[in-house]
Amino acid sequence: MSDLQTHSASHTILTGDRPTGQLHLGHYIGSLRQRVALQDLYPQFVLIADLQGLTDNGSNPQKISHNIFEVMADYLAVGIDPAKTTICLQSALPALAELTMLYMNIVSVARVERNPTVKAEIAQKGFSRTLPTGFLVYPISQAADITAFKADRVPVGDDQLPMLEQTNEIVHKMNSLLPEPTLVPCQAMLSAVSRLPGIDGNAKMSKSLGNTLTLGASADDISKAVHAMYTDPNHLRVSDPGQIEGNVVFTYLDAFHPDAAQVAAMKEHYQRGGLGDRQCKQELEACLQALLEPIRERRLQFSADKAALIEILQAGTEKAREVTQQTLAEVKRGLGLPVM
Ligand code: ATP
Ligand code: MG
CATH class of the missing domain: 1.10.240.10 (Tyrosyl-Transfer RNA Synthetase)
Known part of the structure; x- marks a missing residue:
């Protein structure tokens, strides 16, 4: 059993970002600042959600791979300390993808289509029949991310509230199928500024809207x-x-x-x-x-040493692999699937 699983603190924190560009003032005020404070209190995982980033950048994977290290430099620059926070990479944690596959069977198309954040993003990006299926189901993959870490607190901006609601529905449905409750419901931790408008005054500063002031x-x-x-x-x-x-x-x-x-x-x-x-x-x-x-x-200092960034990410991802594989094994066993 890892140190993190034996930790006696009462909450586990999971949060993350899509590596679709450098982080901005909206991230700082909506989530990063809280993470820096929370890392002194609770076990905290921060996930670089590269698979989620690919859901609307499938034809431009270089953009996502490049930004993994930009986002890491942002984390370290604001004071996220890898000795206190486990920084890990979504695509290197296969349990997350496997849980997503399992959860997709208990969520209807109507339910994913009803998610207001996803609806707004689909309209904003001009997807209609060209909507990538991966994009439509990204909230399910986000539910896999949160539940795999058994996180009960998620410091996010308010655009993420529908994702957490959907996560909790999955938790309840899945727990009802398992012989004992295994997955943990989660709660958002909203900062005082949970949606910073863009510098153009647009409703939300977003990497993909080009209205940011980056860190x-x-x-x-x-x-x-x-x-x-x-x-x-x-x-x-x-x-x-x-x-x-x-x-x-x-x-x-x-x-x-x-x-x-x-x-x-x-x-x-x-x-x-x-x-x-x-x-x-x-x-x-x-x-x-x-x-x-x-x-x-x-x-600038952190970006100049990519080898050090890779080392931090690798160490964090190894730690995260242990925790997420454990949850996947519990779910599979509970569903009666052989764990081999
Ligand atoms: P993209 O446009 O690629 O979706 P983004 O700018 O929305 O990028 P994300 O990586 O999707 O950033 O969001 C990461 C976290 O930062 C989430 O918890 C989100 O709620 C929060 N966040 C993003 N933008 C803002 C904002 N303008 N105000 C407050 N929180 C924000
Ligand atoms: Mg976003």
């Missing part, structure tokens, strides 16, 4: 992104009262500025009139520069 963004990228942000279109003169609702600059100040009282005073001043967009943007730029500069520097 490795240069000082110039940060400056340009902040200066291009929409504010209140009716706030024409500095003296005019301005609106903070739907104003991306204030959404970001709320999310990233370290001094909440200062932001509250700025909001009040802006709404009253007399505070210019330029000054708000300067304040936002300064706080994003201060946040991202050290991350960018650490990121």
Whole structure:
């Protein structure tokens, strides 16, 4: 039995990212920051979901393989510590694919088609009859990921809530088929900012929407992104009262500025009139520069040593293999399938 299985802590954390590009501010505020705190409290697994990344990039596998190491550099740069968090690779854990196959038999097509996040993504990507079957069922593979680790807490953005709901349905159905409950239901851990809008003000910052500010963004990228942000279109003169609702600059100040009282005073001043967009943007730029500069520097150092990244991923994946194979064996045995 591994150290992780004998650990007496009361929660197990599993979360992950698709290696479809560099991680961005949405990941940082929605999930990465929580992971850095959680790794000191509980056993934590972080899965690089390369198979899931391929579900809408099947013809461009190089994009996914390249980004595995970009995402690793992001993890280490924000402070995910491989001595505390097990970082592992989905495609190197065959138990996850096998559990997916087993779970696909207990989920109807109607149920996967009803998942609102998947529905929105299908529309966004313009899939109709060209929809890859793998993409439609990726929530089932995500259920396999979570349950294989027997994770009960999942720090994610709010786009993932339908995935966790579907996971719990699978857990209950599968447990009812097994002689004893084997799979563990899970709960989302949402951060205070569970859906950061894109720098274009679009509903969600996403790698695939091209509206991100990445964790490795240069000082110039940060400056340009902040200066291009929409504010209140009716706030024409500095003296005019301005609106903070739907104003991306204030959404970001709320999310990233370290001094909440200062932001509250700025909001009040802006709404009253007399505070210019330029000054708000300067304040936002300064706080994003201060946040991202050290991350960018650490990121560069970690990216320069690919051999070290491979070693960390290999060690984490070996540990994860043991845990996930164990769950698969329990499920197979429970279903009466020979475990050979
Ligand atoms: P893709 O466009 O390829 O789906 P993505 O930017 O949506 O990429 P994912 O790898 O799908 O990123 O998401 C990884 C994790 O980060 C998930 O838990 C997701 O909820 C969270 N996350 C992603 N974008 C945001 C965001 N804008 N705000 C808060 N959390 C986010
Ligand atoms: Mg996504």
